Amino acid sequence: MQWVIGVFGALFVAGAAYLKGSLSLSGMLAAVLMGTVYFGAGNAFWFGILLLFFISSSLLSRLRAEHKEELERSYAKTGRRDAGQVFANGGLGMLLVLLNAVYPLPAWELLFVGVMATVTADTWATECGTLSRKPPRSILSGKILPTGASGGVSLPGTLAAAAGGLLIGIASWLLRQLSPGMAVQPLIILAAAGLVGGLVGAFADSLLGATVQQMNRCAVCGREVESAVHCGQPAAHARGWRWMTNDAVNAISSIAGGAAALLIGGLM
Numbered sequence: 001m002q003w004v005i006g007v008f009g010a011l012f013v014a015g016a017a018y019l020k021g022s023l024s025l026s027g028m029l030a031a032v033l034m035g036t037v038y039f040g041a042g043n044a045f046w047f048g049i050l051l052l053f054f055i056s057s058s059l060l061s062r063l064r065a066e067h068k069e070e071l072e073r074s075y076a077k078t079g080r081r082d083a084g085q086v087f088a089n090g091g092l093g094m095l096l097v098l099l100n101a102v103y104p105l106p107a108w109e110l111l112f113v114g115v116m117a118t119v120t121a122d123t124w125a126t127e128c129g130t131l132s133r134k135p136p137r138s139i140l141s142g143k144i145l146p147t148g149a150s151g152g153v154s155l156p157g158t159l160a161a162a163a164g165g166l167l168i169g170i171a172s173w174l175l176r177q178l179s180p181g182m183a184v185q186p187l188i189i190l191a192a193a194g195l196v197g198g199l200v201g202a203f204a205d206s207l208l209g210a211t212v213q214q215m216n217r218c219a220v221c222g223r224e225v226e227s228a229v230h231c232g233q234p235a236a237h238a239r240g241w242r243w244m245t246n247d248a249v250n251a252i253s254s255i256a257g258g259a260a261a262l263l264i265g266g267l268m
């Protein structure tokens with residue numbers, strides 16, 4: 001029964017996102033699979049957090065969408081998500097849902113809060129940071145960077161990251177009350193786990209972006225880009241480790257955010 005509700009719930013949400021242009025066709029199929037597993041192998045706690053990340057990010061990406069179009073071409077971070085991006089954001093969480101179904105441990109739940117706080121914080125920071133009039137600065141050197149560049153931080157972006165992480169933490173407390181059989185955990189612990197997890201994860205993302213993330217240079221316009229193709233031409237490797245793609249950076253920073261949330265849960 002859980003799985004049936006999961007399929008229909010996921011179809012409804014992913015279908016609406018596809019019709020609204022937030023997901024490509026492959027992104028919709030990936031989101032249906034993911035939502036089904038989150039609810040089928042999990043419950044409202046797991047599914048609700050995924051949903052909150054997904055809906056809040058889709059709404060934020062619509063803010064001044066035309067202004068972000070050029071950024072999208074260079075950094076492939078906002079707008080219509082394909083299957084790769086859906087798995088980059090929700091894949092680690094799906095693994096934790098499945099691990100918890102096979103071998104239930106409270107640690108999986110805290111790791112999950114930190115992982116989802118990270119992807120939410122990171123997406124919110126990108127969406128809000130790119131709306132700022134002031135350009136971001138490098139997290140390492142403090143030098144001014146082009147808007148949307150990897151490794152850049154800004155005050156609006158950091159505040160958005162904190163808000164996104166905190167929201168996931170508070171929502172996870174609320175969703176636990178709605179999920180029969182889940183142990184009660186104090187609001188303060190989950191709120192702190194979300195806030196700290198989200199900030200640590202977003203910070204890790206910027207740090208990796210400023211140091212070892214693989215970046216290309218466009219042969220036509222000369223800009224440093226994450227994408228392999230820019231201005232219709234293949235972009236050549238410019239810096240970073242070749243295996244450290246945007247997806248790898250997302251995965252590592254999510255693990256860092258999850259570990260931070262787990263630590264907070266253990267300390268408090």
Ligand SMILES: [Zn+2]
Pocket residue numbers: 218219220221222223230231
């Ligand atoms: Zn170019």
